[in-house]
Amino acid sequence: MDRHASIGAVVCSMLLASAGAWSQVEYHRAAPDDHSETLFLEPLAFAASDSGGCRLDVYVQVGYDNLTFVAEDGRYSAHYELTIVLSDSSGSSVSEKTWNEQIKDISFDESVSSTAYVLHQYSFAIKPGKYTVTCLVGDLEAKTTRKAVRTCLVRDFATAQVAMSDIMLLSRVTFNGQKRTIAPSVSPNVGNIPESFNIFFQVYNRGSRDSLRFKAFVYNAQEQVVLQTDTVQQVQPGKNDIFLRVPHTSLSLGDYALSVRAYRTGMTHGPADPSLAVSNKGFIVRWRGMPRSLKDIDTAIDQLQYIASSPELDEMKNAETIEAKQKLFLDFWKKRDPNPNTPRNEKMEMYYARVDYANKHFAKYREGWKTDMGMVFIMLGPPSSVDRHPFEVDSKPYETWSYFDLNYRYAFVDDTGFGDFRLVTPLWEVYSRRRL
Numbered sequence: 001m002d003r004h005a006s007i008g009a010v011v012c013s014m015l016l017a018s019a020g021a022w023s024q025v026e027y028h029r030a031a032p033d034d035h036s037e038t039l040f041l042e043p044l045a046f047a048a049s050d051s052g053g054c055r056l057d058v059y060v061q062v063g064y065d066n067l068t069f070v071a072e073d074g075r076y077s078a079h080y081e082l083t084i085v086l087s088d089s090s091g092s093s094v095s096e097k098t099w100n101e102q103i104k105d106i107s108f109d110e111s112v113s114s115t116a117y118v119l120h121q122y123s124f125a126i127k128p129g130k131y132t133v134t135c136l137v138g139d140l141e142a143k144t145t146r147k148a149v150r151t152c153l154v155r156d157f158a159t160a161q162v163a164m165s166d167i168m169l170l171s172r173v174t175f176n177g178q179k180r181t182i183a184p185s186v187s188p189n190v191g192n193i194p195e196s197f198n199i200f201f202q203v204y205n206r207g208s209r210d211s212l213r214f215k216a217f218v219y220n221a222q223e224q225v226v227l228q229t230d231t232v233q234q235v236q237p238g239k240n241d242i243f244l245r246v247p248h249t250s251l252s253l254g255d256y257a258l259s260v261r262a263y264r265t266g267m268t269h270g271p272a273d274p275s276l277a278v279s280n281k282g283f284i285v286r287w288r289g290m291p292r293s294l295k296d297i298d299t300a301i302d303q304l305q306y307i308a309s310s311p312e313l314d315e316m317k318n319a320e321t322i323e324a325k326q327k328l329f330l331d332f333w334k335k336r337d338p339n340p341n342t343p344r345n346e347k348m349e350m351y352y353a354r355v356d357y358a359n360k361h362f363a364k365y366r367e368g369w370k371t372d373m374g375m376v377f378i379m380l381g382p383p384s385s386v387d388r389h390p391f392e393v394d395s396k397p398y399e400t401w402s403y404f405d406l407n408y409r410y411a412f413v414d415d416t417g418f419g420d421f422r423l424v425t426p427l428w429e430v431y432s433r434r435r436l
Contacts, residue, residue, distance in 0.1 A: 038063025061186040069111035291356035372423035
């Protein structure tokens with residue numbers, strides 16, 4: 001099964017060269033093993049039949065930027081091998097299969113799109129147990145390989161009167177008469193799905209119940225219930241397909257856990273009460289261009305201090321609700337979107353990619369984005385070259401960053417000797433040249 005769709009993130013990493021005189025600083029694309037935003041792997045376990053047995057459906061979402069496209073009569077194609085390896089808890093391989101796949105006859109714009117992908121589904125008959133699923137995507141043109149790994153627990157669905165399969169996130173559900181069409185969301189990010197997202201799972205009813213109450217609890221990173229839904233649905237003996245809606249617009253940026261529990265009808269239940277069956281699922285809320293390290297809207301707003309005015313920051317910080325903060329935040333970036341007719345906001349992506357890089361490389365006693373080096377990097381981008389002097393006899397360690405296009409250098413000195421470099425160039429020289 002193949003589908004073409006869009007994802008809302010581009011991974012961009014920046015690297016300062018190692019110590020040495022006039023080292024070069026450069027942008028580069030993510031390394032082959034760091035394509036978490038464009039290569040997704042999702043194993044989901046279901047009952048194979050009423051009599052027992054399990055089926056593991058493995059979904060693989062391959063972003064076009066994992067592949068090399070070749071022109072053929074003005075259209076573009078890519079060829080790749082996709083390998084799935086299932087290993088048990090001891091590390092022994094229990095199944096390995098390889099498929100030859102291709103994307104054919106697409107336009108140049110599609111071939112270079114950072115939001116386009118192809119979705120594959122593969123099924124395996126499997127026994128209950130804990131497994132590691134490894135996916136290898138081999139680009140046959142570039143001779144490169146991307147890798148994604150997930151662990152999963154395949155439960156025994158035949159031992160309980162009521163059992164639930166794994167939960168599938170859905171990006172879209174459409175109806176054509178009585179026919180329902182679903183689009184799985186293999187990415188855990190639901191932040192770009194408007195209003196609410198849908199989930200799908202199966203319930204295996206081996207008792208005499210004709211209805212069940214399903215309660216969905218959403219937990220934040222502090223394990224607090226921040227959202228819950230409650231619905232009663234009719235069930236039949238055997239397998240039942242269940243769809244639930246989760247209204248997530250009240251959730252701020254962050255990581256969440258979804259727990260769906262089945263109860264007897266006619267009673268009210270809370271998250272601590274015993275249930276007939278339960279299934280859990282993790283998901284995240286991010287917007288296009290936001291790094292995975294960014295956990296909440298308040299931090300995202302704080303990090304705007306280098307480009308937002310004081311009135312803009314005050315308005316966002318003082319908003320009374322999360323929804324209001326998020327709207328003001330998105331409005332701020334919408335005004336600065338260089339290509340408002342596309343789903344991406346390249347300027348926001350660049351800004352938060354720089355913030356993320358600063359946090360990873362300049363943090364000392366403070367978060368990296370709050371350091372002087374972080375500030376200069378965020379506002380001006382990577383320098384053209386770096387001149388490092390870590391062991392001068394008659395001076396403290398210092399660095400100078402040169403920006404050839406600005407015809408200017410910025411100097412940093414480590415007064416403490418612990419790598420906490422402070423800017424000695426006047427601050428106004430940074431703000432007068434900022435490029436965001």
